[in-house]
Each structure stands twice: as structure tokens, then as C-alpha cells.
Amino acid sequence: MSNWRRFRRNQRAVAGGLLVLMFVVIAVLAPLLTPYDPVRSNLPRRLEAPGREHVFGTDSLGRDMLSRILEGARISLTIGILAVALSVFIGVVFGALAGYYGKLLDSAIMRFVDLLLAFPTLYLYITLVALVGPNIGVLILIMGGLGWMGVARIVRAEVLKLRTQDYVEAARALGSGDRRIIFRHILPNALAPVIVATTLGIPGMILGESALSFLGLGVMPPYMSWGSLVNDGLPFFRRAWWLPVFPGMAIFLCVLAFNFLGDGLRDALDPRLKS
Amino acid sequence: MPRRREAVVPEFEPRSDALLEVQELRKWFPVTGGVFGRQVGNVKAVDGVNFFIRPGETLGLVGESGCGKTTTGRVILRLIEPTEGRVYFEGRNVFDLNREEMRRLRRQMQIIFQDPYSSLNPRMTVGDIVGEALEIHGVARGREKGNRVQDLLEVVGLNPQHARRYPHEFSGGQRQRIGVARALALNPKLIICDEPVSALDVSIQSQILNLLEDLQSEFKLTYLFIAHNLSVVKHISDRVGVMYLGQVVELCQSDELFANPLHPYTEALMSAIPLPDPEYRQERIILEGDVPSPMHPPMGCHFHTRCRYVMPICREVEPAFIDVGEEHFAACHLRKTRQKQ
Numbered sequence: 232m233s234n235w236r237r238f239r240r241n242q243r244a245v246a247g248g249l250l251v252l253m254f255v256v257i258a259v260l261a262p263l264l265t266p267y268d269p270v271r272s273n274l275p276r277r278l279e280a281p282g283r284e285h286v287f288g289t290d291s292l293g294r295d296m297l298s299r300i301l302e303g304a305r306i307s308l309t310i311g312i313l314a315v316a317l318s319v320f321i322g323v324v325f326g327a328l329a330g331y332y333g334k335l336l337d338s339a340i341m342r343f344v345d346l347l348l349a350f351p352t353l354y355l356y357i358t359l360v361a362l363v364g365p366n367i368g369v370l371i372l373i374m375g376g377l378g379w380m381g382v383a384r385i386v387r388a389e390v391l392k393l394r395t396q397d398y399v400e401a402a403r404a405l406g407s408g409d410r411r412i413i414f415r416h417i418l419p420n421a422l423a424p425v426i427v428a429t430t431l432g433i434p435g436m437i438l439g440e441s442a443l444s445f446l447g448l449g450v451m452p453p454y455m456s457w458g459s460l461v462n463d464g465l466p467f468f469r470r471a472w473w474l475p476v477f478p479g480m481a482i483f484l485c486v487l488a489f490n491f492l493g494d495g496l497r498d499a500l501d502p503r504l505k506s
Numbered sequence: 507m508p509r510r511r512e513a514v515v516p517e518f519e520p521r522s523d524a525l526l527e528v529q530e531l532r533k534w535f536p537v538t539g540g541v542f543g544r545q546v547g548n549v550k551a552v553d554g555v556n557f558f559i560r561p562g563e564t565l566g567l568v569g570e571s572g573c574g575k576t577t578t579g580r581v582i583l584r585l586i587e588p589t590e591g592r593v594y595f596e597g598r599n600v601f602d603l604n605r606e607e608m609r610r611l612r613r614q615m616q617i618i619f620q621d622p623y624s625s626l627n628p629r630m631t632v633g634d635i636v637g638e639a640l641e642i643h644g645v646a647r648g649r650e651k652g653n654r655v656q657d658l659l660e661v662v663g664l665n666p667q668h669a670r671r672y673p674h675e676f677s678g679g680q681r682q683r684i685g686v687a688r689a690l691a692l693n694p695k696l697i698i699c700d701e702p703v704s705a706l707d708v709s710i711q712s713q714i715l716n717l718l719e720d721l722q723s724e725f726k727l728t729y730l731f732i733a734h735n736l737s738v739v740k741h742i743s744d745r746v747g748v749m750y751l752g753q754v755v756e757l758c759q760s761d762e763l764f765a766n767p768l769h770p771y772t773e774a775l776m777s778a779i780p781l782p783d784p785e786y787r788q789e790r791i792i793l794e795g796d797v798p799s800p801m802h803p804p805m806g807c808h809f810h811t812r813c814r815y816v817m818p819i820c821r822e823v824e825p826a827f828i829d830v831g832e833e834h835f836a837a838c839h840l841r842k843t844r845q846k847q
Contacts (some may be wrong), residue, residue: 397625400585401688405611405639415638419629 237499244495250488257301258308269302270453278471288473290464296473299455300481306456307485310371311437317375319429320437322382327413329383330390341387344380352377353442360448370449374439382428389421389466423500430493434486441482457482512821520594524558525728526582526615526696528743531555531591533574533581537801550800551577553752553808555591556827558837564722564729566743566760568775572797574722574752575732575802579698582730583617585610593697613643618688620701622681626673632659632684633669639691658687661724663717679710690725698730703738715742736779740764748772752800754827758834768836770813807839815840 238244257264267285273293281288287296329340359373393399394417402416441458443449450456455463457478464474520527532555534548559565569575580586582593584600593600595611603611619625626635637655640646646654652656656666662683673681682702689697699718703711719742721727733739739746740760747757748771756769767773774791793812798804804811810820819839827837 248596291559397619397621398627398785401617401625401685402578402638403611404583404617405692406609406642407638411642415630416627420627467763 234499241495241498243491244498246303247488247491247493247495250484251492254304254308254485254488258304262306263302265295265298265301267298267423269294269298269455278467280334280471283297283471287477288471290471291467296460296477299460300457300478303457303460303478304481304485306367306450307437307440307458307482310367310374310440310450310456311433313371314374314378314436314440315432316431318378318432319382319425320379321376322379322428323386323418323425325379326383326386327390330387331394331409331413331417333391337387340383344383347377348380352456353439354438356439356443357446357448360443365443365448366452367450367454370440370443374436378432378436378439382425382432385424385428386421389424390417393417393420400450427493427497427500430489430496434489434493437486457485490494520599521558522597523560524594524713525561525596526730527558527592527594528555528578528582529592529594529629531578531581531593532589532624533577533586534589538759539557539770547801550803552581552588552753553800555749555752555754557747557754557757559696559728559730561728562722563744564731564741564742566746567730567732567749567754568739568746569749570734572800573749575734575798576700578749579617579700579730579732583615583698585614585617589726593815606611613692614694615696615698616692616694617698617700618682618685618689618702621665621705622685623705625685626681628673631670631672632664632676635673635684636687636691639688642689643692645692654691655687658690659684661690661721662687678706679713682710682714683717684713686714686721690721693725694727696728696730698732700732701732701734704733704735735766736775748775751787751797751803753808753837754835755809755838756836757827758832758836762832762834766834768830768834768841769809769838770815770840771809807837 250349271294273289275293276285277291277293279285279293281291285295285297287300289295290299325340325344329337355377356373358368363369363373389415396416399412399416400411407416437457440449440456441461444456445460445462447462450459454458460478461475461482462472464476464478467474520529522662531549531552533552534550536545537547537549538544539546555574555578557565558568567575567821577586581588582600588601591601595615600704602610630638633655636658637646637651639690640651652669655669659666659669664680664683664687668676674686676684685702702718703714706714715738718729722729729742731739731742736745743760745758746760746763747754748763748769749755749772756763756767756772763772764776767776771793774793777789777791791814795812798808798811804821806822807813807820807825810816813820817839823839825837825839827835829835830841
């Protein structure tokens, strides 16, 4: 397939893809990979600098940082992927409805999108989390529920374009109902930009989760995410720089990898989207 | 000032000998403007079209770009809802049908599109494209559907084994054959061919035209053949209707139209057909100016702004579309003086 060839020729995208794959493998296999129990404290060896036994050092309770970062990958990636899945689902539904039925429904949905976009998202997260209480499920619902507007706009634009294609008219002339036209003729052809938006959305969600956790509104102990690890380590920054730096690096690398992958997919699947 | 019409056209009973009859069909697209999106006018794409087609016949519909040919075809199939008018299919007004009745009627009338690239869903296999109608109407499923699809592909001259391929693996002519197979799937009585060969290479055009003619005699099909190429229309049509600015201005037997055009617009069109004879010097009638905007069609006869025989009455009164003898219909004030000798 030419898409695949175009993707493979893009080294940055392939590197991003491999890195993403690595992170996913780490997240799935974390319990097998961790050299120490990520939650067992070992007070005598606390705040130990990176060395042979603890590659990334230990935290203020003597817990192995490498194990904690590997374990944190699970939560960070799970939240990122599930929140994006939710936002893509909502975005596709609203975008397809707005684009296909048009008129009043379109105006109503798109003005609602404008309204949500006008709020600074982080403050909205903070307010909602403060109201409901921090909890991984709530976090996913809030971030997914507030992150679908971009997808909705993309899908709406695609549907608007595809709805007037001759093959859609042909399907209607054959007697297809709206549902068949949307699911068999329009959405499959609107898939490429959605895939790209999904890939590019995951790092945003991981960053959002990190920001919330950093502010103490995200993941709570005994669970850990990269953001909460940075948050936990920050007070010790002067005595133990490795506490915030290594989880920070993990966030940085993971976000970068997803962005490279997303850019590569965009260039391969939909060259028109290039800005 | 209200528009004056030469004669009021009454709501006729549909002709009993017609498969399809179109009466006073209008489609006006609203034009909105300004901050509040208020309607500021209408594009009168189809503005009072009348014609009929007998079973087994091919009616050519010609006219330049933007004259409303395609819109007429889409409105007949109710892909676009009409503003006004009646379309009788086998004596029943199509616009009176409810959703379910309309869905059933779609088995009887189908469409072939101009562009063989945009008319096939790139994500579906040829088998799914051709077989979709069978699925929708519950005619055949599973293996039975597969067999029927293979038969259809064979009928239109494609390899039945190609059902599993995707549209992008085919050439323009082959893709048009797929479109024909899709239209044939439900054994329709009427097929609206919307410029089916205009997007193809000249060498492929005749193949598709021959295919359409073969299919017509094999399956007793009736065609509404929309085109702008007069040579193609002359070749395939039994009767021809000429459209100008949203109206049919002349309608008669194909030979008669080319031999004895009554409407000045038809006359001008005829003189534009190139003849394969370098010696022959034909008088070319060059029309002045552009087609007027369909938002503001001229008063009286729509053609009077470019007509070389224009008379005072043409600017005021819209000529009725009437039979001047032997089913030669024309909408022109001149017809009385120009009737065939």
C-alpha cells in the first residue's frame, strides 16, 4: 500500500512509532519489568542517587524510581488512550450529526463547541475535579468529555464534503437510509483525519493528566502517574534532582513520540491536512 | 409586475402512454445573504419543465452548462426535493409518495453519473457496490447476492472475478461499467443517464454508448439521457428535448429536431455541430452575450435577450410550450409563422 510506503520513508515517524510501541509494551508488561516493588518503601536507602542498584535513584521513602516510572506508564498511557477514545467517540457522533443533518442541529452543535472552546480547559478541569473529587475514572470522563471539540470540527468538515459526493447520491437513489449512508458511505471515508487526530490527541491528554496530577488534582496514592511522580519529587529537587527529572523525561519522550507518529500518519494518510 | 403567460397550463391528467411524465417542474434554490442569513433571492435552476417519456424509449435532454438538466434528473429521483410541479411515474405522482412507497419506487428508477471517479465509494469492493441495492431491498443475500453480482458484472462486460477488487484498480471506462451494473441491479424500468460519457475518452465513449444500447434492448429499459454533446444525443435518442435556462424550449423526434428546428435556440445549437466535411461551409449562428443569471431570468421568453428574431411580444409574454403538430413541441412566439412547410 502506498500509504504504508509513504509512512515508512518518514524516519521521524517510524522512530516515533517504535518509541510509542516501546511505551505501550512497557505499560502492558510493567509488573514483569519492574526490578523492585514500586510501592514498597525502604527507608534506610532513601533519596539515593542513581547508581548501579537503583538506576534512576530512590525517592524520599526509599522506593525505586525506575520501578515507579515503569508503573506510572500504565496509568499515564491508560488515561491518555481512554480519554482520547472517549473524546473521539463524542466528537465523531456530534461532528457527523452536525455535518449530515446541517441547518439548526448543525448551528446548535457548533455553537456549543465554540462555547466549550472559549473556556480555558485547564481551569475547567480544575473546577470539575475539585467538585467531584480526584479519581482516575473521573479524570478520564472529564478530560474525554472536554476534549472532543477538535474532532467534532474535523468530522463535521469531512462529512459536509462527503455528503454531496456522487456515491452518496447513488446510495440514496438505491434507497439507503440515513444510517446506512452515514456508517457505510461517509464515515469510512472520513477515517484518515480521525486517526491522525486520535494519535495527536493522546499526548495532549497525557500532558493534561500530568498537569492535573502535578497540581495534586489528578492521580492519588497508592496509584502513580508520571505527573504525580513529578509532583511528589519536586519538593526534594535541590537534594535529589532525579526525582522530578526522570518522570519528566518520560513525559517528554512519550509526548514527542506520539507527536512524531501523528505527524507521520497525517503526512501519509492525508497530505492535504499539512499546514 | 406579474409575469404574463401566453396560456395558463392546466393540471393535465398524466398521459396514459407515458412511463414518466414531468409537468411544470420547478426547483428554486434559495440564496441567502447578509448578517442574518435572510433569503435574498432564488436561483431558478429548473423553472417550468414539461416532457414525457414512453416505455422503451430514449429521451435526450440537451442544453448548455447550468441550464438545469442535471437538477431536473435529480429532482425526478427525489434526490433533491422539488419546489413545485408533478412527476408521474406509471401514472402516480412521485412527490405524493411517502417514505416507504418512495423506497419501493427506487427499484424502478435508477441513475448513472457523469464522473466515474466520484460516483464509486473508494472504501467498498466492486461486489459490495453493485450488490448494495440487493441488500437494501432484501432481494438477495450471501451467496445468492454474490452470484447475482457476478452476473451483473458479466452483463456490463467486466470480469466477474473482479468483484473483490476496489474501484481504484479500474480505468475510467471500467468504472463507468461498474456504475451501470449498480444501476441495473434491481431491474429498473427507467435509468436517468446524467452525462454518462462526458467524462470519458472519446474512444471509450462509444463503447459505453453501445453498452447502454445493448442493455436497453436486452432489458427493455427506458432512458432519460442528459448530455450536452449533440452528436451523442442524436446517436442514442429517439426524441430530444432542448433546455435553456431552466425550461424545455423544444421537444420532438430526434430526426425532426435536427432537420427542422423550430426554436431559435435549437437552431443556434444545430449550427454549432461540427461537420466532417471540409468543403461544406455552414452558416454559424453565433449567440451574443452570456446566459442570463438564473436568479433573474428575463421577463417574457427567457431567450429573448439573445434571440435574433426577437419581437416586442417576446419581451413581455412567456410563450407556452405547445404541440405544433405531430408531437413537435416548442415554446416560441414565432412558431406560427415558422411551422414546417
